[in-house]
Amino acid sequence: MAKEIAWNSVDAGYGRTVAVEGITVRLSPGEKLGILGRNGAGKTTILRAMMGDAKVHHGTVEIDGVDVTGMPAYQRNQLGVAVVPQTRDVFRSLTVRENLIVASAERDRTKLAVKLFPRLGERMQNLGADLSGGEQQMLSIARAIMTKPDFLMLDEPLEGLSPTLAQDVMKSVRKMVEETGLGCVLVEQHVATVLDFCDRALVVQRGQMVFSGTTDELRGRPDVLESAIGLSAVSSENE
Numbered sequence: 555m556a557k558e559i560a561w562n563s564v565d566a567g568y569g570r571t572v573a574v575e576g577i578t579v580r581l582s583p584g585e586k587l588g589i590l591g592r593n594g595a596g597k598t599t600i601l602r603a604m605m606g607d608a609k610v611h612h613g614t615v616e617i618d619g620v621d622v623t624g625m626p627a628y629q630r631n632q633l634g635v636a637v638v639p640q641t642r643d644v645f646r647s648l649t650v651r652e653n654l655i656v657a658s659a660e661r662d663r664t665k666l667a668v669k670l671f672p673r674l675g676e677r678m679q680n681l682g683a684d685l686s687g688g689e690q691q692m693l694s695i696a697r698a699i700m701t702k703p704d705f706l707m708l709d710e711p712l713e714g715l716s717p718t719l720a721q722d723v724m725k726s727v728r729k730m731v732e733e734t735g736l737g738c739v740l741v742e743q744h745v746a747t748v749l750d751f752c753d754r755a756l757v758v759q760r761g762q763m764v765f766s767g768t769t770d771e772l773r774g775r776p777d778v779l780e781s782a783i784g785l786s787a788v789s790s791e792n793e
């Protein structure tokens with residue numbers, strides 16, 4: 555079981571481009587970290603650096619104390635870290651049941667998916683292509699936990715969902731974390747969701763880490779919320 559994941563002074567990007575600089579953060583099992591920032595700030599790149607999908611120019615990423623910076627991406631997946639990408643990871647031509655089975659570390663694991671996402675239980679014979687956006691997101695998350703990860707990184711899971719569906723998805727994610735003890739990284743643009751769900755937060759602005767601390771501390775930093783995320787985002791969520 556992976557005990558910790560860590561980014562140590564990471565500069566990362568694509569080719570020669572550096573998209574994020576000086577990212578330092580650690581996460582233990584059961585902890586919930588939110589990553590906030592505007593479009594293009596570098597949130598996804600932080601996740602990609604951990605998974606081997608972005609180039610790390612400086613610093614290291616660690617899984618359970620092991621420096622995995624040079625490790626191929628496919629090997630990292632076996633070390634207990636899973637990611638739910640922004641583009642929902644669902645096979646459109648397979649049924650919900652088949653989608654879960656092909657991702658499962660063990661057959662019975664699909665029961666956990668149905669327990670956490672009852673809506674999927676009602677759609678087991680439906681094709682991935684025939685699911686609503688919210689159901690596809692639920693399936694994408696359920697598929698990720700079929701591999702029995704210790705850490706799950708969710709990249710804007712609520713994007714494009716209605717407020718009601720977004721609430722349903724977050725309710726299941728909360729239940730999942732409580733029942734499995736997973737550590738969770740949540741990339742989000744909605745400040746209220748991060749403040750409500752996460753213990754800690756990282757705020758990025760143009761590739762730089764401008765805040766790292768508890769969500770309680772972030773609540774007391776309207777300056778950070780205003781400049782790095784935008785007052786409108788905060789006020790509209792509080793309306």
Ligand SMILES: Nc1ncnc2c1ncn2[C@@H]1O[C@H](COP(=O)(O)OP(=O)(O)OP(=O)(O)O)[C@@H](O)[C@H]1O
Nearest residue numbers: 568571573591592593594595596597598599600743
């Ligand atoms: N594959 C890529 N090749 C080159 N540049 C990229 C690539 N992916 C992202 N970038 C650039 O890296 C920077 C950070 O992008 P990133 O996707 O990490 O931001 P983000 O905060 O997740 O944004 P969003 O909220 O819009 O998803 C942006 O300037 C983006 O254009």
